[in-house]
Structure formats: C-alpha cells, structure tokens
Amino acid sequence: MPGEVTAAADLDEAERSRILAKTARFAPPPARDADGRLDLVGLSRAELAAALADIGEAPFRAKQVWHWIYYQGATDFARMTTIARDGRERLAARFVVGRPREATVQTAADSTRKWLFSFRDGQQAETVYIPGREKDRGAVCVSSQVGCTLSCRFCHTGTQELARNLGAGEIVGQFLAARDAYGEWPSPQGETPRLLSTVVLMGMGEPLYNFEAVAGAVRILMDPEGIGLSRRRITLSTSGVVPMMDRCGAELGINLAVSLHAVRDELRDELVPLNRKYPLRELLTACRRYPGSSNARRITFEYIMLKGVNDSDADARELVRLIAGLPAKVNLIPFNPWPGSPFATSTPAAVARFAAIVNAAGFSSPVRAPRGRDILAACGQLRTASGRQGTRGAA
Numbered sequence: 001m002p003g004e005v006t007a008a009a010d011l012d013e014a015e016r017s018r019i020l021a022k023t024a025r026f027a028p029p030p031a032r033d034a035d036g037r038l039d040l041v042g043l044s045r046a047e048l049a050a051a052l053a054d055i056g057e058a059p060f061r062a063k064q065v066w067h068w069i070y071y072q073g074a075t076d077f078a079r080m081t082t083i084a085r086d087g088r089e090r091l092a093a094r095f096v097v098g099r100p101r102e103a104t105v106q107t108a109a110d111s112t113r114k115w116l117f118s119f120r121d122g123q124q125a126e127t128v129y130i131p132g133r134e135k136d137r138g139a140v141c142v143s144s145q146v147g148c149t150l151s152c153r154f155c156h157t158g159t160q161e162l163a164r165n166l167g168a169g170e171i172v173g174q175f176l177a178a179r180d181a182y183g184e185w186p187s188p189q190g191e192t193p194r195l196l197s198t199v200v201l202m203g204m205g206e207p208l209y210n211f212e213a214v215a216g217a218v219r220i221l222m223d224p225e226g227i228g229l230s231r232r233r234i235t236l237s238t239s240g241v242v243p244m245m246d247r248c249g250a251e252l253g254i255n256l257a258v259s260l261h262a263v264r265d266e267l268r269d270e271l272v273p274l275n276r277k278y279p280l281r282e283l284l285t286a287c288r289r290y291p292g293s294s295n296a297r298r299i300t301f302e303y304i305m306l307k308g309v310n311d312s313d314a315d316a317r318e319l320v321r322l323i324a325g326l327p328a329k330v331n332l333i334p335f336n337p338w339p340g341s342p343f344a345t346s347t348p349a350a351v352a353r354f355a356a357i358v359n360a361a362g363f364s365s366p367v368r369a370p371r372g373r374d375i376l377a378a379c380g381q382l383r384t385a386s387g388r389q390g391t392r393g394a395a
C-alpha cells in the first residue's frame with residue numbers, strides 16, 4: 001500500500017511538471033514598454049526589491065513603491081510624494097506602472113460591466129464586473145489566458161484557440177484597471193465596504209494551466225499592505241486540473257469552484273473534454289482533500305443547465321450522491337446562448353425541480369440570475385467580436 005501511495009504521488013508530480021512545462025511554452029512576452037522600461041505591476045515583493053536594488057535603491061524603497069501602486073493606485077511616479085523628486089525621476093526613467101488598455105467597454109442595463117482589455121502585444125482578454133445585490137459590493141471576474149485549450153462544448157471561449165498565457169501583471173492589471181474605472185482608491189481597509197469586493201478567476205482560460213502567474217497575481221491581491229483582499233474573497237474556478245488543485249489549496253488557500261456540468265463520465269467527457277484525462281472519481285477525490293474546505297468555506301460546484309442534456313431529476317439525484325459528505329454548494333447557471341452554440345437553456349420548471357432535489361439533500365443550490373443579457377455577456381464573445389484570434393496550443 002505505501003508503495004502504491006508513493007507511485008501515485010510520483011505520477012502527480014510528473015503530471016504537474018508536464019503541465020508547468022507546457023505553461024512555459026505559452027508564456028507572455030516580457031513586461032516592458034517599447035522604450036525598454038520594466039512594468040512593476042505583477043512583480044512579487046522580492047522581485048520588486050531586486051529591480052529597485054538594480055538601480056541602486058535602498059530596500060525600504062520597495063515598501064514605499066508597493067504602497068503607492070497597490071494601496072494608492074498610482075500609475076505616475078510623480079504622485080509618489082513620499083519619495084524625493086530625484087528618486088521619482090530615477091524610477092520613471094527605468095520603470096512604468098502599467099495598465100491594460102481598454103479596447104471595448106460595455107455596461108448593461110443591470111450595471112454589469114464588461115471590458116475587452118488589450119495588452120502590450122495586442123492580445124486581448126475579457127474582464128467583467130458584476131454588481132452584488134448590496135449596492136456597495138460586487139465581483140470582478142478576471143481572465144487568466146488569452147483563449148483556452150480546453151474546448152468545453154457550452155463555452156464560447158472554448159471555441160477560441162489558446163494564444164498565450166497572461167502574466168501575473170496582466171491578471172492583476174485587469175483588477176487594477178477595473179478599480180480605476182470605479183475610482184476605488186485608496187484601497188478600502190478592514191470592513192469598509194468595497195465595490196470591488198470579490199475576485200473570481202473564472203474568465204477566459206483555465207487558471208490551473210497558468211498556475212505560477214495566477215498565484216503571483218493572487219498573492220498581490222491578498223497582500224495586506226496593498227489591495228488586501230482576504231483569501232475568502234478570492235475564488236478560482238477550474239474545469240478539474242486535478243494535479244494542480246492540491247497546490248492551489250496548499251499554497252494559496254483560496255476558495256475553489258469546480259465546473260462540473262455533468263454527473264456521468266460519458267456526458268462530462270463530451271461537455272468538459274478534460275474529464276477524459278481526470279474523470280469524475282479523481283476530481284471528486286481531489287475536492288475531498290482540498291485544504292481548508294469546511295462548512296464555512298464550501299467548494300462551489302458550477303452546473304450549467306442545458307435543456308434535455310443534464311437537467312433531469314436523475315441527474316440531480318446523482319449529483320447529490322457524488323458530493324455527499326462534501327462541504328459544498330451548487331451554483332445552477334441557466335445557459336446563456338451564443339451564436340452557433342448547440343444547446344438551449346433549461347426551462348425554469350426544470351431548473352426549479354433540479355434545485356429542489358439538490359436543496360432537499362442539504363446543499364444550497366442558488367440559481368444564478370442571468371446578468372448583462374443586453375451586452376455580449378457570454379465569456380469570449382467580446383474578443384470574437386473584435387476579430388482577434390490566436391493559434392491553438394496542444395492540449
């Protein structure tokens with residue numbers, strides 16, 4: 001038995017190495033402006049200190065610059081008035097504090113706002129702000145890749161080729177740019193309400209196929225001397241990259257959401273093709289050992305309701321059986337059709353029946369209200385509309 005456990009651990013380690021090697025093949029270009037100045041956004045504290053030491057700055061300078069970038073939201077060194085003028089000029093000569101460029105922004109009647117952001121090399125990704133029921137709260141949904149390799153059948157982004165991974169600076173930069181748009185600087189502290197109160201890594205791409213950059217961005221979001229978001233307010237959504245789920249839990253301790261969408265391998269193999277590699281049994285086992293999950297921090301299972309495909313009473317009962325004993329909740333998501341999609345939305349009656357079965361088994365099962373229906377709200381639609389596509393990476 002111990003031999004088997006070691007073999008499984010070795011396999012996981014080999015698989016993690018394979019995933020990380022593939023991630024590197026789709027690395028972003030260097031975070032430098034055309035004039036060679038380095039973008040400080042996305043560097044860890046240690047990397048920031050090293051960059052500043054390179055131009056002869058003392059170690060305390062990194063703390064000051066960090067405060068200006070992530071607490072005050074400054075993008076101009078001239079604003080960093082705790083630094084003497086000649087210091088500010090030295091910094092401006094070598095560095096920038098970048099933001100992605102807003103290529104398109106749409107605001108829906110329900111105040112959902114969607115951006116298509118452009119990065120230095122012209123690649124684009126989408127970010128969405130979803131206001132909460134309480135007016136002073138809301139979630140920012142950020143992308144982790146440009147396109148995606150995974151081709152989930154119901155997902156519009158899945159029809160786009162993977163162009164590349166986003167860097168940590170590009171991931172956290174989406175949040176910073178969204179915050180600029182709402183003027184929420186300096187960073188609210190403690191229990192002060194925040195308009196941008198939660199972050200979900202649920203936009204374009206599979207975040208666990210870009211783990212290092214995502215982890216770098218998440219650490220910046222959580223840093224108490226900057227944005228200071230608690231780990232309870234950050235959720236990573238995965239389609240089930242089992243070998244990386246442990247690392248996510250152990251190293252970041254953020255909330256986990258799993259794009260489940262089907263409760264039998266035959267159907268999930270079709271809807272979420274990654275299931276062929278990491279089938280339901282392995283996925284649910286990884287959920288059961290996810291560090292830090294508890295009744296106070298439940299794992300969210302995302303379930304898109306597809307008419308006549310996965311919305312029967314039998315599906316609901318099987319879902320309950322699969323997640324029995326897990327601290328879990330189930331988000332039921334009425335499908336948001338996009339042009340050419342092969343699916344229809346489940347009827348309200350089918351959704352209600354499904355929710356009732358899951359609920360009766362003791363799992364909260366909210367039905368996600370459709371948001372931003374009057375804008376191109378399905379993830380990936382803005383980028384397609386803008387006509388930019390990349391080259392697909394091998395899965």
Ligand code: SF4
Pocket residue numbers: 148149150151152155156157158159203204205206239259
């Ligand atoms: S649902 Fe997520 S993982 Fe699947 S294709 Fe869409 S972006 Fe990729």
